[in-house]
Amino acid sequence: MHIIDISIPITPDMTVYKDQPDKKPVFKTTRSIEAGDRARETDICLNTHTGTHIDAKSHFLKDGEGISHFPLHHFIGKCRVIDLTSVKEKISENDIRDKEINEGDIILFKTANSLRTKPGFNFDFIYVDKTAAGFLAGKKIKTVGIDSLGIERAQPENETHKTLLSNNIAIIEGLNLAETEEGEYFLCCPPLSLGNLDASPARAVLIKDM
Amino acid sequence: MHIIDISIPITPDMTVYKDQPDKKPVFKTTRSIEAGDRARETDICLNTHTGTHIDAKSHFLKDGEGISHFPLHHFIGKCRVIDLTSVKEKISENDIRDKEINEGDIILFKTANSLRTKPGFNFDFIYVDKTAAGFLAGKKIKTVGIDSLGIERAQPENETHKTLLSNNIAIIEGLNLAETEEGEYFLCCPPLSLGNLDASPARAVLIKDM
Numbered sequence: 001m002h003i004i005d006i007s008i009p010i011t012p013d014m015t016v017y018k019d020q021p022d023k024k025p026v027f028k029t030t031r032s033i034e035a036g037d038r039a040r041e042t043d044i045c046l047n048t049h050t051g052t053h054i055d056a057k058s059h060f061l062k063d064g065e066g067i068s069h070f071p072l073h074h075f076i077g078k079c080r081v082i083d084l085t086s087v088k089e090k091i092s093e094n095d096i097r098d099k100e101i102n103e104g105d106i107i108l109f110k111t112a113n114s115l116r117t118k119p120g121f122n123f124d125f126i127y128v129d130k131t132a133a134g135f136l137a138g139k140k141i142k143t144v145g146i147d148s149l150g151i152e153r154a155q156p157e158n159e160t161h162k163t164l165l166s167n168n169i170a171i172i173e174g175l176n177l178a179e180t181e182e183g184e185y186f187l188c189c190p191p192l193s194l195g196n197l198d199a200s201p202a203r204a205v206l207i208k209d210m
Numbered sequence: 211m212h213i214i215d216i217s218i219p220i221t222p223d224m225t226v227y228k229d230q231p232d233k234k235p236v237f238k239t240t241r242s243i244e245a246g247d248r249a250r251e252t253d254i255c256l257n258t259h260t261g262t263h264i265d266a267k268s269h270f271l272k273d274g275e276g277i278s279h280f281p282l283h284h285f286i287g288k289c290r291v292i293d294l295t296s297v298k299e300k301i302s303e304n305d306i307r308d309k310e311i312n313e314g315d316i317i318l319f320k321t322a323n324s325l326r327t328k329p330g331f332n333f334d335f336i337y338v339d340k341t342a343a344g345f346l347a348g349k350k351i352k353t354v355g356i357d358s359l360g361i362e363r364a365q366p367e368n369e370t371h372k373t374l375l376s377n378n379i380a381i382i383e384g385l386n387l388a389e390t391e392e393g394e395y396f397l398c399c400p401p402l403s404l405g406n407l408d409a410s411p412a413r414a415v416l417i418k419d420m
Contacts, residue, residue, distance in 0.1 A: 003282045039368075040269055046253065059249050076213055076417065188398045188400065193218065195220070195221055201402055
């Protein structure tokens with residue numbers, strides 16, 4: 001069994017959405033062996049949309065449910081990584097119409113985002129446009145993942161988020177697929193048990209040869 | 211495939227270690243559709259040892275590594291739930307000597323802790339004593355989990371934590387095994403990618419009939 005970590009490490013100086021300073025995680029030591037305590041403990045404070053994370057319906061839908069509404073099989077099960085590294089600017093329906101995408105699938109898009117080496121937030125990240133979102137909704141997939149901190153930009157009405165979430169499709173953002181080839185895997189990416197919150201950070205891994 | 215959630219929900223009023231008020235998670239809304247924002251977002255602040263979580267070596271070992279030191283196969287793979295619900299006070303070597311426990315195993319102990327219905331922290335939780343920890347270290351298991359917020363109490367030298375962690379055994383605390391029977395499962399319980407921190411909250415699930 002081979003486990004591939006496709007998560008972004010969570011650190012106080014990690015890249016955050018639009019490089020906004022108030023989105024940086026804060027770690028605060030509360031117990032320290034060096035200071036004479038018997039053990040070490042830390043308080044962590046972070047935005048629900050930090051690093052590798054899952055959007056709940058309530059993130060963008062007025063009456064949408066929180067993160068624990070999605071059954072866990074949206075995040076644990078067979079998945080397919082689709083290589084779209086040749087796509088420029090955005091993923092449209094035309095880019096995915098001929099790919100193997102079926103009802104109930106968990107689909108992860110590997111794009112040029114995963115190949116970027118420049119530090120800091122990429123304001124020109126490859127995104128999923130509304131035509132692709134509509135196509136995925138029509139296919140009735142379960143989950144879509146992408147290798148950028150957002151799945152959408154340049155669409156003022158946020159049609160991609162709204163189309164996916166209102167069609168019961170969970171969105172995983174902030175994957176790192178640099179070391180992952182196109183193919184079939186078993187995904188393990190459960191959200192924290194955060195009830196009605198709008199998102200959850202998650203550790204995402206792919207398993208090969210189970 | 212059947213997925214069983216064995217995690218404790220994370221909420222601001224959840225039960226925390228020794229009922230210490232400063233250990234309660236804090237959720238702060240930072241963007242709200244009700245307030246006119248286009249989306250909802252939340253900042254979450256929580257102790258690394260909140261609810262279902264994994265202890266790193268650095269939690270109790272002076273020179274111990276952080277949570278990302280343990281390879282992910284300590285948290286993802288075949289595991290065995292052992293029913294010890296008849297055990298009183300503590301799990302000792304005598305209670306587990308005749309159980310099937312082998313090198314490289316992930317072992318979860320279901321105890322009377324999972325059957326408790328009284329709210330609040332259980333100061334008399336069933337724990338793993340130092341003789342049992344020594345036995346598990348001798349067996350060279352990979353990971354041990356328990357259904358209490360701590361794996362140890364009443365041992366001022368913290369021999370259980372120190373024996374397990376110094377023998378490369380990861381500790382999962384805060385499981386909820388109430389609905390889980392003794393047997394073989396596939397565990398999926400990856401920590402967040404928190405680098406050198408002393409622990410990580412985690413979503414823990416068991417998979418049956420993969």
